[in-house]
Every structure is written in structure tokens, then in C-alpha cells.
Amino acid sequence: MYELTQEDRMLKDLVARFVNDELMPLEQKILARDAAGEGPLSFVREELEHLDARAKELGLWGLDAPAEFGGSDLPVTSMIGVNEELGRCSLIYRFPPDSPNLHMLMKVCSEEQKAEYLAPYARGEKRSAIAISEPGGGGDPASMRARAQRARGGWLINGRKIWVSGLDRADFVIVMAVTDPEKRARGGISAFLVDKGTPGFTILRRIPMIGGRTTFELAFDDCWVPESKLLGQEGNGYGPMQLRLSTRRVQIGAICVGRAKRALDMLVEWAPQRKTFGVPLSERQAIQWWMADAATKIHATRLMTYDAAEKVTRGEEARTEISMLKVFATEMATEIVDHAQQAFGAMGMTREMPFHLMAAQLRVMRIYEGPTEVHRMLVARHVLQRRF
Numbered sequence: 001m002y003e004l005t006q007e008d009r010m011l012k013d014l015v016a017r018f019v020n021d022e023l024m025p026l027e028q029k030i031l032a033r034d035a036a037g038e039g040p041l042s043f044v045r046e047e048l049e050h051l052d053a054r055a056k057e058l059g060l061w062g063l064d065a066p067a068e069f070g071g072s073d074l075p076v077t078s079m080i081g082v083n084e085e086l087g088r089c090s091l092i093y094r095f096p097p098d099s100p101n102l103h104m105l106m107k108v109c110s111e112e113q114k115a116e117y118l119a120p121y122a123r124g125e126k127r128s129a130i131a132i133s134e135p136g137g138g139g140d141p142a143s144m145r146a147r148a149q150r151a152r153g154g155w156l157i158n159g160r161k162i163w164v165s166g167l168d169r170a171d172f173v174i175v176m177a178v179t180d181p182e183k184r185a186r187g188g189i190s191a192f193l194v195d196k197g198t199p200g201f202t203i204l205r206r207i208p209m210i211g212g213r214t215t216f217e218l219a220f221d222d223c224w225v226p227e228s229k230l231l232g233q234e235g236n237g238y239g240p241m242q243l244r245l246s247t248r249r250v251q252i253g254a255i256c257v258g259r260a261k262r263a264l265d266m267l268v269e270w271a272p273q274r275k276t277f278g279v280p281l282s283e284r285q286a287i288q289w290w291m292a293d294a295a296t297k298i299h300a301t302r303l304m305t306y307d308a309a310e311k312v313t314r315g316e317e318a319r320t321e322i323s324m325l326k327v328f329a330t331e332m333a334t335e336i337v338d339h340a341q342q343a344f345g346a347m348g349m350t351r352e353m354p355f356h357l358m359a360a361q362l363r364v365m366r367i368y369e370g371p372t373e374v375h376r377m378l379v380a381r382h383v384l385q386r387r388f
Helices: 006-035 045-058 076-086 099-108 111-122 238-270 285-313 319-343 345-349 355-365 372-384
Strands: 128-131 147-151 154-165 172-178 189-195 201-208 214-226
Touching: 006 045, 006 076, 076 238, 076 285, 099 111, 099 128, 099 238, 128 154, 147 172, 154 172, 154 189, 154 201, 172 214, 189 214, 189 238, 238 285, 238 319, 238 355, 285 319, 319 345, 319 355, 319 372
Parallel strands: 128 172
Antiparallel strands: 147 154, 154 214, 172 189, 201 214
């Protein structure tokens, strides 16, 4: 079994205190605000600025960022406890900088890009978004239509992108585009760094999503960027992208553990208090089995998450394990939250409780970073090839 180091335990405890002292009070405030129709089901800018300032004060800043840029250079395994604790809150908050884009930039930034993008990003002075999916094609690289063509010592980008999250606070966007229509997904897609405000880069619309999330649709119309904005090698945009996706999917596993553990804790606290026909719910076999299954699946998911994280840290190929984790973790947490919500009865249906927000966000997790069905397809492919 994976055992946390003393440093990782101390970090996890510190994040737990941050969640209890800072996030949980805001969760109650925002749920009440939403139920009264007085505000969004998410943090507003002032609340985010307060959380960022408090995180920086506590040293919870740049945790896995390079030491040369003021970060703590923590491995992926150390971030699991961090994300598990953050996952206990039904609201979405991540300590800057966001790990997946950070790791992609760390892998492929040129020296010039390190100075202009990676360094300020690692210090939390800049924020990023990533544009992959397209209307009608989703995230399938073979269906990508956005084009980047050489022009005037740089690149002209044309096309549409959709479901881009984090754009409202982003300073720049990592844009995936086809640079070789013949090769396309097999060496014909490149990544570019595009600053928000670049001529030809237009935000078409803001798209409200379930679970308090927001995404955006973008247009690139003859958006010119210099050669220096090509991220990594031409045609190899999806090489470093796999590292980004792996980092996010491990993060999702940890978040799901935290969210499921919160739901189980609420169920364990509630069940002895609630009586049906004179008997506490905690004495009902159905409820006991929900608890037993929940504890078992949470334990299994946590071990799967650490296993995948260790392999990513060592630079090993772990795509099958990560796909398994993405499927298992999201479905596990969905089931446990649903059972807890069911046990709370009508109270579990209220907007005053966090269950509806937890359930909605978990539902989104089963779509983004690769739908469940795609990950099952990838696992099956590896099994059929006897590669697992």
C-alpha cells in the first residue's frame, strides 16, 4: 500500500484546514445565495481573490511549480492529498497555477516562452485556458478543423473552439490546430500560445453549464501569431498534450475520492439520527451495505490514483490505468453521492444542501477530459491487444 511521507501528510492536513476554514463557510454562503436567486452558484471575483491571497499566505501556491520560479516542485503523488481535500468542497477551487497546463508548459516551452509564459504562470501572475474541442467534433483530433498556416514569419489561425473553461480569468490560451491536413491526428496537429486580445481572436459567447461551471466558444479569424508562439514541435501538439491529460485525470481521481468521502461522512453522521418506522437508518441493511460498498470503493479508487500518479511521476506509459481511473472514480463518486442524497430523503433534494451541486459536477466529470465511453473503448483495445 502507498504510504504518505511525513511532508505529504503535513501538506494534506494544511489543505484540510484551508478547506474547513475558508472553503466550507463560502460553500454555505454561495448555496444560500443561489437558493435565494441572488447570485451565481460559484465564486465571484472578490471571493476568488480572497482565497488566492489566503492560499499564498499559507504557502499553498505553486506547489508543483518548478523551484526556479519560486515553486515547491512537488511530484504528482504529493498533489493527490491536496486535491482530495479540495474535492471535499462542492465548489471548484484550485491552488494556482493549474497543474495540467503547468506540466504541459514545463515539458515543451522554449527559453523565450519560459520567460514570457511559464515563469509568470508558475508564480500565479498569469492564468491560462486550453482550446481543444470544436463545434460538432468534440475533442476528436481526427475531426479537428481549426487550421494554422504559415504566413508572414508566423502563423494564421482560423477556426472555432468550444467548451473552453477558465477563459474569464485567463491571460492566454493554448490553442490546438491542424498544421498538416494530410497527417492530421498522426503528426499534423500543433499547439500555439495565443494571448487574449490578439487581433482575430474573438470570444463568441459564454456558455453556462450545470454545476456552476462556465465555458466559452471562441473564433479565430486570420488570427496571426509569430513563430515564437508555436508551443513545442510543429506537428507534435498531442505529444505534450498527453502529459496534460494524464495530470488532469489523476487530479480527477483524487477529487472524486474527496467528494465521495464527504458524502459518506455526511451519510454516516445522518443515518443514526434519522428513524424510519422506529428504526434508525444506520440499522437498515440497505444503508449499511451502501456504507460498506462506499468505503471499499473509496479505498480502491485512492489506491488506483496513487498507482497512476507514481507511474506518471516516473514518466511511464500509464494511459490504460489512467483511463480505468477516470471511469471508475467518476462513477464511484456519482453512486456514493446519489446514495447519500437518497438517504437524506427530501432534505437531500434541497438546494440548501451540497448534494445537487456535487452530483452535477460529477456528471460533468464523466464528459470532460474524455467521455466515459471513450475511456472504456481505450481500455478494451489494450485488453484485446493483450497489453494489460
